[in-house]
Each structure stands twice: as structure tokens, then as C-alpha cells.
Amino acid sequence: MTVATIENLTIRYGRKVAVRDLSVTVPAGCVGLLGPNGAGKTTLLKALLGFLRPARGRGTVLGCDIAREGLRLRQRIGLMPEIDCHIPGMNAVSFVGYAGELCGMPPAAALQRAHEVLEYVGLGEARYRNIETYSTGMKQRIKLAQALVHGPQLVFLDEPTNGLDPAGRDEMLALIRDISHGKGVNVVVSSHLLPDIERTCDQVIVMQRGQIVRQGQVAELRALTGTQFDVELRVAAPAFAAAVQARGATLVREMGNQYRFTLNGNSATEVGRMLFECARVSGAQVRGFRPAVRSLEDIFLEAME
Amino acid sequence: MSAVITLEHASRWYGQVIGINDVSCALPTGLTALLGPNGAGKSTMIKLLTGQLRPTTGRVRVLDQQPFANPRVFRRLGYCPEHESTYDDLTGRELVTLLGAMGGIPKARLRAKVAEVIELVDMTPHADRKLGGYSKGMRQRIKMAQALVHEPEVLILDEPLNGLDPVARRDLQTLLLEYAAMGKCVVVSSHILHEIEQMTKNILLLHHGRLLAQGDVYHIRSLIDAHPHRIAIQTSNPRGLAARLLELPYVLSAKFDQPLATSVEVETRSPESFYAQFPDLVIGGGFTVTSFDSPDNNLEAVFRYLVSG
Amino acid sequence: MTNPSSPIADLSYRGYDGPLRVQSVRWWVIALAGLKLAVAKKGFRTVAVVACLPHLASAVMLYFSASAPSGLQAALFSGPESSRYATLLFKALEGQLLWLFVIAMMAGPGSIAADTQANALLVYLSKPLTKTDYLLGKWMSVFLAVYAVAAGPALALYLYCLFSYYDDGFLKNEPWLLVRMLVACAAPASVHASLLVGVSAWSKSPRMAGAVYAGLVFVSFFIANVYADIRFRGQRDQGIVYRHLSVGGVIKGSAQNVYDITLTELVGRRRRRELPNITQVQLPPPNRRLLFGMWATLVVGGTLAARARIRAVEVVSG
Numbered sequence: 001m002t003v004a005t006i007e008n009l010t011i012r013y014g015r016k017v018a019v020r021d022l023s024v025t026v027p028a029g030c031v032g033l034l035g036p037n038g039a040g041k042t043t044l045l046k047a048l049l050g051f052l053r054p055a056r057g058r059g060t061v062l063g064c065d066i067a068r069e070g071l072r073l074r075q076r077i078g079l080m081p082e083i084d085c086h087i088p089g090m091n092a093v094s095f096v097g098y099a100g101e102l103c104g105m106p107p108a109a110a111l112q113r114a115h116e117v118l119e120y121v122g123l124g125e126a127r128y129r130n131i132e133t134y135s136t137g138m139k140q141r142i143k144l145a146q147a148l149v150h151g152p153q154l155v156f157l158d159e160p161t162n163g164l165d166p167a168g169r170d171e172m173l174a175l176i177r178d179i180s181h182g183k184g185v186n187v188v189v190s191s192h193l194l195p196d197i198e199r200t201c202d203q204v205i206v207m208q209r210g211q212i213v214r215q216g217q218v219a220e221l222r223a224l225t226g227t228q229f230d231v232e233l234r235v236a237a238p239a240f241a242a243a244v245q246a247r248g249a250t251l252v253r254e255m256g257n258q259y260r261f262t263l264n265g266n267s268a269t270e271v272g273r274m275l276f277e278c279a280r281v282s283g284a285q286v287r288g289f290r291p292a293v294r295s296l297e298d299i300f301l302e303a304m305e
Numbered sequence: 306m307s308a309v310i311t312l313e314h315a316s317r318w319y320g321q322v323i324g325i326n327d328v329s330c331a332l333p334t335g336l337t338a339l340l341g342p343n344g345a346g347k348s349t350m351i352k353l354l355t356g357q358l359r360p361t362t363g364r365v366r367v368l369d370q371q372p373f374a375n376p377r378v379f380r381r382l383g384y385c386p387e388h389e390s391t392y393d394d395l396t397g398r399e400l401v402t403l404l405g406a407m408g409g410i411p412k413a414r415l416r417a418k419v420a421e422v423i424e425l426v427d428m429t430p431h432a433d434r435k436l437g438g439y440s441k442g443m444r445q446r447i448k449m450a451q452a453l454v455h456e457p458e459v460l461i462l463d464e465p466l467n468g469l470d471p472v473a474r475r476d477l478q479t480l481l482l483e484y485a486a487m488g489k490c491v492v493v494s495s496h497i498l499h500e501i502e503q504m505t506k507n508i509l510l511l512h513h514g515r516l517l518a519q520g521d522v523y524h525i526r527s528l529i530d531a532h533p534h535r536i537a538i539q540t541s542n543p544r545g546l547a548a549r550l551l552e553l554p555y556v557l558s559a560k561f562d563q564p565l566a567t568s569v570e571v572e573t574r575s576p577e578s579f580y581a582q583f584p585d586l587v588i589g590g591g592f593t594v595t596s597f598d599s600p601d602n603n604l605e606a607v608f609r610y611l612v613s614g
Numbered sequence: 615m616t617n618p619s620s621p622i623a624d625l626s627y628r629g630y631d632g633p634l635r636v637q638s639v640r641w642w643v644i645a646l647a648g649l650k651l652a653v654a655k656k657g658f659r660t661v662a663v664v665a666c667l668p669h670l671a672s673a674v675m676l677y678f679s680a681s682a683p684s685g686l687q688a689a690l691f692s693g694p695e696s697s698r699y700a701t702l703l704f705k706a707l708e709g710q711l712l713w714l715f716v717i718a719m720m721a722g723p724g725s726i727a728a729d730t731q732a733n734a735l736l737v738y739l740s741k742p743l744t745k746t747d748y749l750l751g752k753w754m755s756v757f758l759a760v761y762a763v764a765a766g767p768a769l770a771l772y773l774y775c776l777f778s779y780y781d782d783g784f785l786k787n788e789p790w791l792l793v794r795m796l797v798a799c800a801a802p803a804s805v806h807a808s809l810l811v812g813v814s815a816w817s818k819s820p821r822m823a824g825a826v827y828a829g830l831v832f833v834s835f836f837i838a839n840v841y842a843d844i845r846f847r848g849q850r851d852q853g854i855v856y857r858h859l860s861v862g863g864v865i866k867g868s869a870q871n872v873y874d875i876t877l878t879e880l881v882g883r884r885r886r887r888e889l890p891n892i893t894q895v896q897l898p899p900p901n902r903r904l905l906f907g908m909w910a911t912l913v914v915g916g917t918l919a920a921r922a923r924i925r926a927v928e929v930v931s932g
Contacts, residue, residue, distance in 0.1 A: 036470040037442045049740065071742040075634060079740035085733035088724070089651045101643045102741040104634035113630055120627045135343060146737060151630025162467075165342040165496050166608050183627050192470050195499045232598070234580070269541075272594030276584035285580050288598030290539075300471050 001028040003154050003186045004048055006066075009057035011043055018043040019210040021057070026188065026205070030180035032197035032218075033190040034300055035207035041190055044207065045156060048188075050074055062153055075103055078147030082158040084139060092118055092127040092134075092142050099146035110149070117145045121175060137168035144175065154186045155179075161196055169196070176200045194296040204296070206303045214303045221299050227263040228252065228292035229271060239282035247274055260292055308333055309459060309490035310354060315363035317349050324349030326514040327363070332492065336485035338501040339494040341511035342612055347494050348387075350511065351463055354492070355384045367459060380409040383457035385448045387464045393437030397428060397447045400436060401454055408455030422454045427476065441468035449477065453484075460484060460491045466500055478504055502604040510611055517611050522604050525611075532610045533557055533572040536579065538597040543569035546592050553582065640743050644751025645758060652721035652759050661716050662763050668709030669767035672702055673774050696787050699775055700873040703768055703795050707802075707869055710767075711862065714760050714802045715831065721759040722810030723827060724820035725752045726920065731819055735924065745924055749811070753917065757800075757807040764799035794872050801868040805861065805909065808916030815920035834860035850881050851895045858900045861912070868909050870899040 004026035011018045019040045026048075035041045046052050048061050050070030059066040064073040087095050093114050100110030118127045121141040126134070131142065140160065147155050160176060161169045177200045180187040191197055197204060198218065206214035214221065233240060236257045244261055245251055253260040263271065271289070279286045308331035317324040325346040341347050352358040353365050356372035356379065365372060372378045392400060401419050410418055423432045426446040431439070439447065445468050452460060465481075466474050482504060485491045492509075495501055501508070502522070510517040518525050526534075540546050547559040547569045555575040562568050573579045576599070587594050600606070652658060729735055738748055772795055775784055810827055817823035838860040846852035858867035870877070877897040882890050899905075 034471075036472050037440055051739075071744070074740060074742040077740075081733075081736045081740070083733050083736060085736040087647075087734045087737060088728040088732045089654075090647075098643070098647055099737060099741065102640060102738065102743060104636070104640075104742065105630070106633060106635060109630075109632050113632075117627075119625070137343070147740075148627070149630075150634070153629075163496075166498055166605060167342060167612070169496070179627055184629055185627075192468070192474070193497060193499075194471055269593045269595065272592075272597075273588055276588055279584055280588075286584065287580055288596075290596035290598055297471055297475075301475065304472055 002026060003028050004059065004061040006044075006047070006059035007057055009047060009059055010055045011047060011052055012055045017210070019047075022210060022212065023057075024205060024212050024215070027203055028186050029203060030176070030187045030189065030201045032201035032204040033188055033207070034192075034194070034197065034204055034296075036304065038209075039207040040210040041207055043210075045158070045188075045190065048156070049077065049079065075150070076153055078150070078152040078155040080143045080147040080155065080157045080160060082162055086131045086139070086142065088132070089130075091130050092123055092138075092145070095131055095142065096145045096149050100149040103150035105150055113149050113151075114145070117149050118142075120148075121145045122171065136163040137165070137171075140164060140168070140172060144172075148179070148185075152185070154188070157187060157189045157191075159191050159193075160189065161191070161193060173199050194300060198296050204299075206300060208304060214299065218296065222293040222296070224292055224294060227271075229261050229263065229275075229289055230292045231259045231261065231275060231289040232287045233257045233259070233279075234285040234287055237282055237284035240278055240284040243278035243282045244275065247278065309368060310492070311364075311366045312350075312353075312360075313364045313366075315353065315360040315365050317353060317358060317361050323514045325353070325511070328511075328514075328516045329363075330509060330516060330519050332490060332509070334485070334488050334490045335507065336481060336491045336493065336505040338505055338508045339492055339511070340496075340498070340501065340508055340608060341517075344513075345511040346514040347511055348463070349514075351384075351461060351492075351494060354461055355382065380455065381457050382459045382461065383408075383452035383455065385452040385460075385462040385465050387467070389441070389444050391436045391444065391447075394435060396433050396435055397439070397443075397450075398423065398432040400447060401432075401451045404451040405454040408457075410455050418454055419450075422450045425453065425480065426450045427473070442470060442473060445469055446473070446477075449480075458489055460489060462491070462493045464495055465493060466495065466497060474500065498604045498608060508604070508607075510608070512612055518607075522607055523602065526602055526607050527576070529607070529610050530574065532601070532606075533574045534576045534579075534599055535570055535572055535601050536576075536597060536599050537568060537570045539568045539595045541567070541593045541595075543567065546587075546590070546594075547571070549586055549590055549592075553579075553586075555579065640741075640747040641751035641754060644748060645754035648721065648725055648752060648755025649759055651724070652717075652755065655720045658717070658720055661713055661720070665710040665713035665717065665763050666767040666770075668706040669771040671709075672706050673771055676702075676775070676778070697873070697875045699779075699784060699788055699791055700794065701875050701877070702775075703771065703791070704798070704869060704873045704875055704877075706768065706771060707764065707798060708866060710764065711802060711865065714764055715806070715862075717763050718756060718760050718802075718806035718810060719824055719828065722756045722806060723814055723817070723824035725756060725811055726814040726924070727817040727820045727823045730815075730817075745921065749917070749921055749924065752814075752920075753807050753811050756810055757803045760806050761799055761803035764802060765796060768795050768799055794874075798869040798872040801872065801909070802865045804913050805865050805868075808913040809861065810916075812916030812919035815923040831861045835862050836860075838863055850879060851897055854897060855900045855904055858905065859908075864905065864908050864912060867900040867905045871902050871905055874899065 002025045006022055006024045009022045010020050022040070022044070033041055033044070043052070047054065047059065047066055050061070050064070050066050050073040053067055061073055062076050064076070066073065087098060090098065093111070096114035096118060097107070097110045100113055101107055105113065121144050123138060123141055123145070126138060131139070134142070140162070144157070144160070157176065161172050164172060173196060176187060176189065179185050180200065189197060189201055201218060203217050204215070204221065205212060234257065241251055241254065241259055249261040249263050251259065252262055275286055275289055310332040312328050312330050315328050316326050328350070339347055339350065349358070353360055354367060354372060356375055359373045367378050368381055370378050372382070395403070398419060401423060402415060405415055405419055406412070423429055426449050428443065428446050428450060431443055436444070436447070445465065449465060452462070466477060469477060478500065481491055481493065493501065493504070506522050507520065508522055509519050538546065543561055543566060547561070550556050550571055551559055555573050555578050557572040557574065560570040772792060809830070810823070813827045813830070814820070814823040817826060838857055842853040842856040845856065857863060876899065879895050879897055880892055881895050882892045
């Protein structure tokens, strides 16, 4: 199931080519959009919002042509911009209601829906205060609310946790996870914070220099070939590493008290026992071990090379 | 290791509103993270350290001097602020040159130093464009450049990694670690705990203006009694293993994840004893354990526990 | 919504599948929001009431003039009888021009400047709106604010005259007066709306926009009048076009042209040791074509200036 398809898109700003011959399929669900600055993410997002006229190629988002049906497109999608933005002189309720009316909702429905969405994002009594008095966390929530008020099928979130403290970040990520799983809303998250993407998205698209360099399910991308394990000891113990290697495993990486091994032919289910025996033999204390996964950061950095 | 920065019962309030309240601490060389929820007093503390404010009571000492309006301290201190407003009509190079000159670099060496630091932050191709046209990431890097150009002994950074893509982020983290390893004192204030954790284990946690905790994260974790250590174990026989674990006197509880039934999470107040006995129990009982680790032995958990009580 | 089998309502997020109205009404939503904001400003209502006073005063004077000596009547209705009510309405409009300017200053400067300050364009442009919708909505919010305060009391005065003086040939003498009145009230509204929207779009803050516009109005007024006085050596019936080369002048001149009336003014000349010499001077409306051109320049110019400045903002930053 796809929400957007881009085929051979070329976009030019004057003489500069922002994206050349780009083809990408945005799947349904929660998708993370990653890439260094200048990779073309902004351009891709603007194209998906129906703002750009492609020099070549075409695309559809939720069934609307991006070059010709920009207005109809924007009625079905929501955008949570990165920069602080609000309509001056309004409180949260009027702002979100206004956003709904701008999408074409009748005023009564817009107001009712505004309250509903504000409740959902966790804004209680504060919704009657002027937006200019809000904290960063509240402003982010309102931006999310105005993107959701008209019930879009696809929502773009640009750096949704910008400026939030750890508690606010948790809540925002929980909201994003909730809305993209089981509520019928597809989400595209653009962020530089890879742990955020790991927590919320099931799939990622990685861009660089106007091209897609990696795309796929997060779980698949993270899985390592072969059976690798990360082991954490209380203190670094070379004897332990030696003992494990003597059992047939290969030492891949060693950082202080953290080790990564590849099992060669050792059964995965016997790993625990094997590690504990090695620890007992070498006098080390194992504090944790888990199947190694690549972090999204590693995937990203690899893709950049 | 003598402290580079000391606060002694420093308080600062704005009218009735408290910025920081009776904070005493000493920061040595190396990298220290300044953490806290919004409104905890981090910006006040940074303003006190960078000499923009004077404490209402108490003392603040940076490099053994009072930093307020003290050019001698400013010359040895580099500050990378959070906000972005700059002189839009200057180019990046001009801004760094201007601030470098103000930081006391002699004219003869200024040009070379500016070029060097711009190269360090990877801004050489863009240094001669006007600041008005910079993206967020570029501004961030120029801010770093102007903080580093006069080779300060103390570096104070407010959300330095904001707006940088992961590659630039990694580069900057490496740069800061190297700088700290050279014997400088680096203070980084940030909300992104994951990144802080990659850089340092020393934290300074503020909350509602008060100093909540200072020191090594894992040490702090071991002292938080109210939240026993959680250890998540993936095994084919969670209930069987749990039954054996619950026989141990220091294991407090066992939680199972229904309906998957592949793991059990135990709580204990004596992690040392647990780790010592766990391997024997697994081997002796013939259990198959595919992974185990402690999900709350990290900075995020420590932050959450301390801040929300 | 309560699931019929569960007593606990499911209050988590749900989509919206209600009706969505067609795009053509978007500008009205924007205009309405702008109007609400203007009306909520402190003093708006007071100024609006004060702006009705010239019309009220005219009505009162009319009421009492029926029983007054004919000399007073003549003073009230200067000019030919065929356009006495037009003159009345024009004079009332002239009397409220200053207040209309104040109303415009409440609705106008912030219209786009406040949005620029708050990055509101990011919100607008992610909705199904075009630049035209946005601009039209903003323009209309200022236009309607000024027009309502101009046309409201004018309409009331018109109806009063209609009902009171119908027998005196009110409708017969000036059949098109209603239309003229509705169009004339659009003169200040359209000029203020266009120029303010233009200035607001190019300003960084509402305050600056207001200051610039006020400066524009007053300085142009000052220059036009001083120039005309100097060049035509104080003769009030000479250089009429030059006197109207200001924002206020264009408004007044347009209204005068719409009403198509010639004003009479009493000019006094004083010489030492002599009695003041008062003469009556005729002031015909300024050249119609020229004035229409100026009006069009201001309106089109202001609107195009605004349009040029509202570029499709970077909705997503890099």
C-alpha cells in the first residue's frame, strides 16, 4: 500500500538542479525521511505538498497529481512545520478551528473537531489562552493539532521534537506512534534525531544528493547478517574475550567493557550458556548481552559513504 | 584536579521568579553535561557562567575570577549560544573574524586562525556567503567556529547539536571530545539525552532552579533507591526462570509480557548480587537465555526518575 | 463514541469524514478572521460610533431646518438643488474621513505584517489555498471594516432622507444617489485596503507598517497642499488636481467625482485696517479621468506590491 509515488522527478531552482530523476514510493504507515542537509528532503517534501512544478517527471500523492491538483492534495494532507508558527491574536481553540475552516470544514464542525484534537494532543484548560503565552511543548502540540484537525490521511512532521525537553519528547513520540498505528493516518517524519525515528517509524527512506540511497523496513535494515551478539561486562576483561574466541566465535569489536562477537556455527540458543561459562572461567561478570542490531545511525552513516 | 568553574551557594532571581536557587558545584576539566527540563534554570546558569548576569547571592568563579563583565575571563571563554539571530549582512568569515578580534587574537594571526577554525567546522566552502542565507545547520557551525576561534580554556555550549544532520553531529561530538581531552573544560547543555550519553558520563542536573544531581550517571543510578533496577530477560521458559529467580531474596518482582511469553522482567535492589548469581542459576537450571539487559541503566531513565520523582 | 457493547467510551483519535466546503469560500474565512481581530481592538467600537457623528449631525440639522429660516437652509444646502442631498452625503463622508483612517489603521497594518512576524504563512500555505485567496481575504478584511463604518451611517442617513423628504422630490431629483453613495463609500475603503495591505506585506512588524502608512498619508497631504498653495498663490479654486495628489486627496476627489458635485467654499481675505473680504469660491470635482487613473494606480499598485512580497515561503526548512 503506497500513499505517494514519484517517478523520474526533476526539479530545478533556476539553474540549480535540486533533484534529478528521482523515483520513490512512499509506503503506508509511519515512514522516516532521513538525509543530511541539502540532500533534497525539503524539495521532496515541497513536491509532495504540490508546490513545485517539475521540470520533468511526475508524481501522485493520495491519488492527486502533484503538478496539477495541488489544492485538492493539500486538503487531504497535514503539515507540521519545523519553525514556530501561529496565527497572531488567537488562542488554541480558535487557531485550530481556523485551520480547519481553511481546509473547508464548516465552522461548527471545525470548532467541535478543534476541541477533540486539542484534547487528543493533551492540551487541557490552556487551550483558551493566547498562543503567544505558550511554552515550546505546547506550541509543538498545537502545530500537530492544526495538522490533524481536518482528518488528513497523510501527515508530514518536520522535526516534531524540536526544542522539547525529554519528557515532552517522550509524549510527542508517543502521540506520533499512536496516531500512525491503528488510527488510519499515514505519517512521514523528517528528523535528524535518529532515536526518534527508531521509536516511531517502521520504515525509512534515506536521501543524499537528491537521490534515494536506502529504503526499507527499519527491522530489516537493522538486522545483521550472521549471528552477532553484543556483550557488556562489568569491567573490561581480555581473558573473557579470549575464552569466547576459544569457543569458536570471532571478536568483531571491542570498546571498553563492551564486546561484539560473531558466532560461527555456535547455536544461537546456546549463546547464553556459552557466555556465562566463559565468564565463570575468566572471572568476569556479564551485565548484559543481546543480539546485535545496527543502530539507525550506523545505517545512515554507512549510506552516506 | 582543581575546579575550573565553581559556584558557591549561587542564587539568581528575577523579581519573584527564581532562576537558580542556592546551587553549589565545582566543574573540573573534561566534558560535563548540563541537563534539566525546560525552566529548570539552565539558561540562568549559563548566563551566570558567561558573565551576562551576576548572582543575586553567592559566588560564581570561572578560572578563579568573577566572570561578570570581566574581559579577562571572556578572552579565555568560548560561548556558543542557542539563539540564532546574527548580523545577516556579514559573511561567516567576517563574523568569526570580528568575534575573534574581540576575543583578543592578535591581528597578525587573526586571518590564519579564522581560516583554521572555519576548516575545523567544515564551513570553508560557505564561509564567504552572507549569514542571511545560511541554513540552520550552517549557522550552528559558524556559532561553533566563533566560540572556538580564540582557543578558549572554557567552552560553554547551549544546544550545540541542534539542527545538525547525523553526520555533522558525529563530527561535532568528536570535536568536543577531543577538545575536552586536551584539558579544557567543556559544558554542554542539551535536551537530547541520547547524544549526551554518547559524549560523557558526567552530568549536572537542575530542576526548578535547584541542583538535583551531579556526577557520574551510573553511580547516580545505583543510588536511586526508589526505583529498583529492572532487568529484562529473553528466554524460552520465562515462568520457569522467574520461579527460580523469585527464590532469591533480593529479587522483588517479576513481570511477564503477555501474550508473547518470551520474556520476563525482574526488579532488584542489589544488582551486584543478581549479576553474580544469575549465570550459575541459568547454567544450573538448564535455561535458554537469548538476551538480557537493564533497560533503565541509562541517562534517560536517570533523568526521568530524578525529575519526576 | 460508545461502543454498544462496552460501557467505556473510546475517546482516542478518530478521523474526520464530514463535509468539506469548496475552495471559493476560503477568502471569506480569512476576511472574517481579520475583521474579528480588528473589531476586538480597544477603541474600535468607540471610533466607529464617533465616525457616525457627522451623519447624525446632518440628520439633526435637517430635522430642525424644516422649522428654521431659509437662510439656514441655504447654508445647509449649498449648491444647486439637484444635488443637495449628494452634497450632504459627501460632506458627511468628508467629516468622517479621519475616523475612517483610524479604522483602517486598526484593521490594516497587522494584516500581513503580523502574519510575517508569526510565520503564519507557513500555516496558510499548507492548506488548500492559493496566494490569491490569502490576499483577497486580507484585502477584504480591511475593506469591509472601513466600508461598514462608511456605508452604514450613510445608508441610515439616506433612508432618513428618503422617508422624510420623499415628497420634496428626494428620489426624483437624485435617482442614482443610493448607487453613488454605495460606490463613494468604497473610495476610502478600497484605497486604504490596497495601500495598507501593500505596506503591511513589506513591513517587518505591524507597528512599522502603521507608522509608514500614517507617514505616507500625512506627508502626502502636507506636500500636496503646500505645493498647491505656493504655486497657485493661495487661490483655492486653482490647481485643484494638485491639491488632490495625496492619499486623502485621491479619496476625497474620487468621492466628489462619484457624487458629481461642485463644492462651494467661503474664502476670507484679510488686509490690514480693512474689513475682511469674504468671497465664495467654486470647487468643481477634479479631472475625472486623471483622478480615476490615480485611484486605480493606488489600488492596483498596493495590491500588486503585496502580491509580489508574499512569495511561497519555505514551508519546510532544510
